[in-house]
Amino acid sequence: MARKIGSRYTAHRILGRGSAGTVWLGEGPDGPVAIKLLREDLASDEDLVERFVQERSALLCLDHPSVVGVRDLVVDGSDLALVMQLVRGTDLRTRLEHDRRIAPQPAVSIAADVADGLAAAHAAGIVHRDVKPENVLLDALAPAGPGGAPPALLTDFGVAKLIDSPRTTRATSIIGTPDYLAPEIVEGLPPRASVDIYALATVLYELLAGFTPFGGGHPGAVLRRHVTESVAPLPGIPDELWLLIHQCLAKAPASRLRAVEVAARLRELLPDLEGLPPLDIDEQPEDSYDSYGSYDYGETSGPGGEYGSDAAYGEGHAEARTGGGTVPDQHGRTAATTAAGHGAGRQSAGAGHSGPGQSGPGHPGSGDSGSGHGHGTAASGRPRRAAVPLVHGGASPDSNRDTHTSMRVPGADELAGGAHGTARAPRAAGEPRAGSARNPLSAAAARRRRIKLGAGAAVIAAVAGFGGWLAASGDDGETTQPAPAVEHPEQP
Ligand SMILES: Nc1ncnc2c1ncn2[C@@H]1O[C@H](COP(=O)(O)OP(=O)(O)OP(=O)(O)O)[C@@H](O)[C@H]1O
Numbered sequence: 001m002a003r004k005i006g007s008r009y010t011a012h013r014i015l016g017r018g019s020a021g022t023v024w025l026g027e028g029p030d031g032p033v034a035i036k037l038l039r040e041d042l043a044s045d046e047d048l049v050e051r052f053v054q055e056r057s058a059l060l061c062l063d064h065p066s067v068v069g070v071r072d073l074v075v076d077g078s079d080l081a082l083v084m085q086l087v088r089g090t091d092l093r094t095r096l097e098h099d100r101r102i103a104p105q106p107a108v109s110i111a112a113d114v115a116d117g118l119a120a121a122h123a124a125g126i127v128h129r130d131v132k133p134e135n136v137l138l139d140a141l142a143p144a145g146p147g148g149a150p151p152a153l154l155t156d157f158g159v160a161k162l163i164d165s166p167r168t169t170r171a172t173s174i175i176g177t178p179d180y181l182a183p184e185i186v187e188g189l190p191p192r193a194s195v196d197i198y199a200l201a202t203v204l205y206e207l208l209a210g211f212t213p214f215g216g217g218h219p220g221a222v223l224r225r226h227v228t229e230s231v232a233p234l235p236g237i238p239d240e241l242w243l244l245i246h247q248c249l250a251k252a253p254a255s256r257l258r259a260v261e262v263a264a265r266l267r268e269l270l271p272d273l274e275g276l277p278p279l280d281i282d283e284q285p286e287d288s289y290d291s292y293g294s295y296d297y298g299e300t301s302g303p304g305g306e307y308g309s310d311a312a313y314g315e316g317h318a319e320a321r322t323g324g325g326t327v328p329d330q331h332g333r334t335a336a337t338t339a340a341g342h343g344a345g346r347q348s349a350g351a352g353h354s355g356p357g358q359s360g361p362g363h364p365g366s367g368d369s370g371s372g373h374g375h376g377t378a379a380s381g382r383p384r385r386a387a388v389p390l391v392h393g394g395a396s397p398d399s400n401r402d403t404h405t406s407m408r409v410p411g412a413d414e415l416a417g418g419a420h421g422t423a424r425a426p427r428a429a430g431e432p433r434a435g436s437a438r439n440p441l442s443a444a445a446a447r448r449r450r451i452k453l454g455a456g457a458a459v460i461a462a463v464a465g466f467g468g469w470l471a472a473s474g475d476d477g478e479t480t481q482p483a484p485a486v487e488h489p490e491q492p
Pocket residue numbers: 015016017018019020021022023034036068084085086087088089090091134135137155156321322325326327335402
């Protein structure tokens with residue numbers, strides 16, 4: 001059923017739903033558009049409406065082929081709407097869930113497009129802060145690029161921050177998508193352009209591997225891994241490509257490349273990746289993951305359940321996010337909004353991309369930990385990462401696709417309790433698990449495994465502390481205004 005949005009737009013039918021609202025196929029004076037109609041509770045938030053209007057010019061000025069253009073912002077009675085360029089296609093999450101893994105050449109082509117979009121945004125002083133497959137749209141009508149990849153466009157600039165309301169924002173809070181959060185955000189530093197690079201590298205890794213490098217299990221465990229764990233090379237990945245991903249996943253923001261460099265380097269790699277099949281990686285959950293005391297998101301309870309409780313998240317102000325719509329599957333991610341941090345100038349705990357125990361770039365297979373990923377799965381019957389339900393009303397029963405979550409930023413001592421220097425090592429399909437009786441390297445591997453289990457015990461203790469860390473916050477953080485939506489990123 002059609003409805004008017006302001007005086008100039010008509011919304012015809014729902015294209016999909018996200019955490020912030022519903023996206024409609026609409027019509028404006030210049031033709032078809034996509035209209036993101038924000039949730040009523042957001043639209044009735046005066047502070048948010050004010051920020052929405054303040055952001056208007058910044059959002060409207062970003063004009064790039066790899067960025068979904070914002071055409072208009074409409075404030076009309078109880079309607080608050082973002083009018084966008086209509087992209088006819090699908091989002092990258094849907095594609096990934098269908099294909100599970102994407103071959104190197106099209107994956108790199110998609111990532112290069114996103115890097116181009118980020119480069120334009122960063123040059124304009126805008127940090128996205130929510131780079132993830134859901135926010136990458138694939139244009140099915142435009143001519144395909146290398147490896148048949150459709151052109152990719154980054155969307156939702158500034159939206160995550162807009163809905164990050166002041167009353168829920170504390171200097172000590174993290175509000176975000178755990179899988180894609182850069183370590184410095186976990187440590188409470190303000191997000192700079194380099195957080196987008198880290199998230200983009202995470203997305204590229206995920207396209208190639210079928211899972212994110214540090215994801216899986218309890219969100220607290222995911223955050224800890226960003227700070228304390230290194231990532232081992234994906235089996236079979238071309239060295240140059242791994243080098244690039246590894247550099248962009250550096251713990252120290254300054255060690256990461258700038259978006260413009262990432263785009264150029266990715267495009268340079270494209271010819272050599274032609275014809276390569278998707279990586280052959282075993283992504284079954286591994287029992288070693290249990291040593292982290294972690295949980296599969298898919299096993300979390302529904303609204304009001306274990307992870308939906310205020311106690312589990314301390315501050316109890318998580319916002320409901322709705323999902324569903326045209327994207328049929330359920331995910332366990334939350335938008336990467338974050339409170340403006342504090343203590344600028346602090347070093348990342350895991351500073352330096354060649355920290356202790358971290359696998360060096362360009363050494364495929366050198367990771368030595370058997371720690372698994374515990375990842376959920378797509379429509380294939382494998383367990384899935386479902387959402388961490390954090391509902392303050394408004395989420396429909398089938399809409400656990402995305403949530404906002406909020407946690408207290410851990411102290412240095414809390415982070416130091418983690419498994420420093422471990423490298424998560426994905427296995428090639430069919431390769432025996434490290435330390436198993438079938439593994440020809442079993443003596444050394446078994447020794448490492450014992451060490452790992454010892455570390456695991458320490459981690460269980462640390463995670464217990466981490467749980468307290470999650471539960472203990474609430475009144476200790478001073479209430480702050482969120483950082484301005486348009487930032488002036490310090491280029492790494
Ligand atoms: N400009 C657009 N053109 C066409 N379809 C769009 C456009 N923007 C969003 N969509 C579709 O609308 C749906 C919801 O998008 P939305 O941005 O609200 O949520 P999301 O990004 O999937 O999740 P979240 O906002 O919770 O992170 C998605 O399926 C997306 O593919």
